[in-house]
Amino acid sequence: MVTPVLVSGDGTLVYNGGPVSATVPAVRDEAIDTTGDARGSFSLAGVSVAYGKDLVIEGVDMHIPPQAVTALIGPSGCGKSTLLRCLNRMNDELGNVHIGGTITLDGQSIMGKAMDPVELRMRVGQVFQRPNPFPMSIYDNVAYGPRTQGVRRRGELDGLVEESLKGAALWEEVKKSLKKHAFELSGGQQQRLCIARALATKPEVILMDEPASALDPISTQQIEDTIAELKSSVTIVIVTHNMQQAARISDRTAFMLRESLEEPAHLVEIGDTKKMFTNPDDERTESYITGRFG
Amino acid sequence: MTTPSTPSSGRRLGRTTTRRAAEAVVRAIIYLCGWMAIIILGAIAVFLMWNSLRAVQEAGLVTMLTGTAWYPTSSPGKFGMLPLILGSLFVTGVALAVCVPVGVAAAVFISEFSGRLVKEVMKSIIEFMAAVPSVVYGLIGVAVLIPFVRQFFGLDTGMTALTGGIVLGIMSIPTVISISEDALHAVPAELRQGSAALGNTRWQTTFKVTIPAASSGIFAAVMLGLGRAIGETMAVLMLTGNAAVMPTSIFESVRTMTGTIAAEMGEVVQGGLHYSVLFAVGLVLFTITFAINLAADLVLERQRKRWRR
Numbered sequence: 323m324v325t326p327v328l329v330s331g332d333g334t335l336v337y338n339g340g341p342v343s344a345t346v347p348a349v350r351d352e353a354i355d356t357t358g359d360a361r362g363s364f365s366l367a368g369v370s371v372a373y374g375k376d377l378v379i380e381g382v383d384m385h386i387p388p389q390a391v392t393a394l395i396g397p398s399g400c401g402k403s404t405l406l407r408c409l410n411r412m413n414d415e416l417g418n419v420h421i422g423g424t425i426t427l428d429g430q431s432i433m434g435k436a437m438d439p440v441e442l443r444m445r446v447g448q449v450f451q452r453p454n455p456f457p458m459s460i461y462d463n464v465a466y467g468p469r470t471q472g473v474r475r476r477g478e479l480d481g482l483v484e485e486s487l488k489g490a491a492l493w494e495e496v497k498k499s500l501k502k503h504a505f506e507l508s509g510g511q512q513q514r515l516c517i518a519r520a521l522a523t524k525p526e527v528i529l530m531d532e533p534a535s536a537l538d539p540i541s542t543q544q545i546e547d548t549i550a551e552l553k554s555s556v557t558i559v560i561v562t563h564n565m566q567q568a569a570r571i572s573d574r575t576a577f578m579l580r581e582s583l584e585e586p587a588h589l590v591e592i593g594d595t596k597k598m599f600t601n602p603d604d605e606r607t608e609s610y611i612t613g614r615f616g
Numbered sequence: 617m618t619t620p621s622t623p624s625s626g627r628r629l630g631r632t633t634t635r636r637a638a639e640a641v642v643r644a645i646i647y648l649c650g651w652m653a654i655i656i657l658g659a660i661a662v663f664l665m666w667n668s669l670r671a672v673q674e675a676g677l678v679t680m681l682t683g684t685a686w687y688p689t690s691s692p693g694k695f696g697m698l699p700l701i702l703g704s705l706f707v708t709g710v711a712l713a714v715c716v717p718v719g720v721a722a723a724v725f726i727s728e729f730s731g732r733l734v735k736e737v738m739k740s741i742i743e744f745m746a747a748v749p750s751v752v753y754g755l756i757g758v759a760v761l762i763p764f765v766r767q768f769f770g771l772d773t774g775m776t777a778l779t780g781g782i783v784l785g786i787m788s789i790p791t792v793i794s795i796s797e798d799a800l801h802a803v804p805a806e807l808r809q810g811s812a813a814l815g816n817t818r819w820q821t822t823f824k825v826t827i828p829a830a831s832s833g834i835f836a837a838v839m840l841g842l843g844r845a846i847g848e849t850m851a852v853l854m855l856t857g858n859a860a861v862m863p864t865s866i867f868e869s870v871r872t873m874t875g876t877i878a879a880e881m882g883e884v885v886q887g888g889l890h891y892s893v894l895f896a897v898g899l900v901l902f903t904i905t906f907a908i909n910l911a912a913d914l915v916l917e918r919q920r921k922r923w924r925r
Contacts, residue, residue, distance in 0.1 A: 415812055444815035454806035457829045466824070467814040516810070523814060 361428055362526030362557035363388040364409060368423035370586070371404055371413070379405055380586035382423070384576060388526075391549060391558045393572035393595065395565060397610070400578045401587035402561040406529050409559060410446040411439035428526070444471060446527045447520030452536050453512035455504035455519075460487075460496050463504050463515055467523035482522050489555075490518035491548045510541025517548060521556075528552070530560040534567065546571050565611060569599050577607045661902065668896035671695070674889055680896060686860040686871075688880065688890045695893045697900065699862045703777065703870035704901075706863055707852055710781020711788055711845035716838055718785075719792025723834075726793070727800035728822050739794070746790035754854035757783040762855065769867060775857030777866040783851050788841040795840055799833020800826060832915045839912035843905050849874035873901045 364386035371379040379401040386392045386409075394402040404413065411432065413419040425432050432442050444467070455463050464483045465473075473479055483500070487493040492514040496502070504515060513533060520528050530549075534542040549558055549571050562568050568575055575598040580587035591604045602608045671680065675695045683696020726738050761782060766774030803826050811821040827834070849872075857869025858879060871879075877894050884891040 410813060412809065412813060415809065440815050440817055442815075443813055448810075448813035450806055450810065450813075452806060454804070454810040456807060456810065456825050466811070470814060470816050470820060470824075519810075519814065 363428060365426045369425060370422040372420045374418050377586040380588050382589045384592055386559055388557050389553060390573040391553050391571055392574045393568035394561045394576050395568050396578035400580045402578055403531050406531055406561050409529055410443050410448055414439050444523050445525055447525035448529045449516050449520055449533045451532045453509055453516050455512050455515050459501050460504050461500040464518050464522050486518040486522040489521045490514045492518055510537050510544060513537060513545060527557040532561055532563060579606060664895055664899040664902055668892055668899050670889060670892035671896040675893060684862050693890060697897060699860050700871055700873045700876050702863055704846055704872040706777040706866050706870055707781045707784060707872055708846045710778055710866055711784035712842060714782055714785025715788040715792050715841050719789045720796050720834060723793045723796035723800055727797050742790045742793050750848060750850045753783050753787050754851040757855045771867055773857060775855060775869050777856060777863060777870040780852040780856035783855055784845045784848055788844045791844050792837045792841040795837030796834045799830040803829045832918055836912040836916045839908050843908045847905050849878050853878055873897050
């Protein structure tokens with residue numbers, strides 16, 4: 323049940339005497355060498371995650387291309403959200419989480435002391451499952467991130483707030499009531515406000531953890547439209563339970579699976595969304611996508 | 617449930633009636649218990665008003681509230697409550713200056729920065745702190761704080777509003793900590809995560825999101841701490857010197873409203889004017905604490921509504 327995991331001195335996970343990534347056959351990701359000049363691309367190599375001594379994800383190799391939507395799919399408990407939280411080090415907040423392997427953002431390691439998580443999170447924003455606006459006005463919610471970064475000038479803030487709200491397709495609905503309390507907005511509007519809030523820090527990447535799962539179909543549609551608009555300027559990584567959603571909005575899809583409670587989750591297959599949904603290489607992917615399990 | 621239609625169901629009918637009656641009795645008792653708090657509160661208010669009637673008639677309400685001389689045993693007695701009211705306010709002000717910063721900071725530490733073990737241990741200790749009898753705090757104040765205040769500030773006496781206020785503040789800290797901690801704890805974790813995900817440190821998140829989100833709860837905590845401080849009797853009686861004169865600074869001896877009632881009640885003629893005036897003092901105190909608690913409650917209710925999305 324409990325997989326023996328040790329964290330060696332340099333932060334890599336050691337498992338049964340060897341580095342974790344060496345114990346599993348890596349899933350090849352053909353896109354891994356396509357790093358261009360564009361900002362906001364992630365490369366993961368042999369990424370493993372342990373909660374305490376419990377290894378939950380093992381040996382993920384993955385490339386997340388810039389300015390595209392990458393969807394993480396898989397059944398509940400397959401580590402999608404955990405993997406997503408590795409990308410902005412939000413697992414650090416949970417405590418007792420160990421991450422092995424290497425993750426680089428635009429070629430720069432984001433692991434351990436190589437990257438300050440606070441700085442990383444200004445570059446990699448996140449939108450959560452449930453809308454979580456702060457208890458303040460619409461304007462102050464959007465201006466929150468820039469203010470943290472030291473933007474004080476009113477004109478500059480006004481510009482950022484407008485630009486971000488437009489980016490999240492919320493501007494037209496709230497431009498006359500920016501002073502209104504954020505809690506007065508509907509659930510879908512609140513979630514778009516959270517997207518605007520994430521955009522305001524000018525991130526390279528936005529991580530979305532089932533951003534539409536708490537919303538009605540119309541709000542979901544609006545969020546999906548927003549994502550389609552956004553991908554020309556930012557990289558988007560989205561976790562979703564909804565396979566139709568993954569097929570509609572993503573360019574690439576990664577399928578993760580935890581085959582039993584005794585073993586950690588791993589990446590089964592990653593590829594272009596079209597191919598993944600029409601002609602996947604792995605039969606487990608096909609079974610999942612056609613609804614045979616999960 | 618039972619429809620008695622045939623003669624043979626006579627016994628069942630009887631039983632149903634008994635059961636109905638029992639139910640009515642139980643319901644009446646529960647209703648009474650529920651209303652008891654309100655009845656008692658109302659009774660206290662009426663009782664205080666009834667007993668202070670003579671004071672209002674003979675000494676006059678305005679004269680009592682604005683009078684600056686408290687000589688209840690001279691003849692005719694002077695019943696100016698202002699020195700007592702100010703005494704209470706001075707002591708309470710010092711108490712607030714002690715308990716608010718310490719209590720809120722401790723609550724922030726416990727809620728936002730301590731590990732689970734530290735949190736549990738601290739919360740138990742704080743509960744224990746609230747259970748220490750006030751006379752024990754008073755004793756420690758007499759033994760330690762009175763000489764310290766006298767020497768440190770170079771005063772003639774260490775029995776001052778400051779001394780009483782410091783001890784009252786320490787006594788109010790548990791109230792402030794536990795209510796503030798509850799308020800901070802009630803802030804959804806998603807808000808903290810949202811702030812962290814925007815590149816804020818834990819301190820920035822605490823000051824910019826968590827404390828503002830919990831502000832009305834923290835305010836209520838302060839109000840309840842205030843209520844505790846203003847109503848406390850024993851420690852202030854032991855520490856403030858009990859001089860019923862108009863205070864001009866916190867470095868002077870003062871007499872609080874509570875202290876006056878406790879100290880003088882044993883010496884008055886029951887039903888006499890002085891007796892009635894002491895009830896009037898109690899009525900003023902009751903009104904002040906009632907208003908404070910009511911305000912705190914309204915604020916808490918507003919907070920509760922705000923989180924209901």
